[in-house]
Amino acid sequence: MSLFLDLVDRVLSHEGGYVNDPNDPGGETKWGISKRSYPHLNIKDLTRQDAIAIYQRDFWQRVQGDKLPVPFVFQALDAAVNHGIGNAVRWMQRAAGVADDGVIGPVTLAAVARQEPADLVLLFNAERLEFYAKLQTFDYYGRGWTRRVAKNLRFAAQDN
Template identity: 80%
Template sequence: MTLFRDLIDRVLSHEGGYVNHPNDPGGETKFGIAKRSYPAVDIKALTRDEAVAIYERDFWQRVQGDKLPRALAFQALDAAVNHGIGNSVRWMQRAAGVADDGVIGPATLAAVGRADPADLVLQFNAERLEFYAKLQTFDTFGRGWARRVAGNLRYAAQDN
């Protein structure tokens, strides 16, 4: 089993089924796949397997999950799904102490490789929590977001 296949169920446990919440800027969503990001996808008819294929192609590969320590790989994937690739990569870079240019290159991968994975996860999630707190929709969704990060920290403890 690939690392991605081992971790994707965690992401899907956060995302759930079909939702069309009026305050969600992503609009209609299923398995975390939003109509705003995928306008050509019939969200209501989207299958789990189709969502997993999207996650692998558009998120996992772009955060270079196979090149990251397991604990950080999951955090990067989950944040990319929830906040976008650019935010996830910049938080990873800040956690690793390199320029946060949003591009995973040799310097980022080397810094991540040298760092303690537990430290990376803690720094990464601190960035993530600060980001959540600045969002206008925090009053509506903040409690769920905080639970998501708490769950992710529990996963990190298992992964280290």
């Protein structure tokens, strides 16, 4: 649990407080939790602790953070939060050289474990950058997104 708590602080350093940007397809957002993904939540009143609980339940557990290599797990968590579980898992699978079916099972976990963690981080973030570049909102948000990946690569250097 302490690894998750350390890593979620990093995610929260990327995700700010309350925002309701009309250009953001996620709509109203706080701590990176969007109204689009959680329509039943009162986003404006969401606490940091509530956001952490959501990250633990809906993102960390779903990417199987406890089973991923420590030098890589933050990358998977951050991408799952920013792009959704499906995208993060498919990028992980592509980086590990297995079929990108979006399901983390024994084949994916074994392939991830066989990869050199630094290579996994690089290949994964290459997928992420290519995804960003294809988005229609890249001209508006792209500078911030690429800074996020740059910061994540610096975290990866610390984690190795």
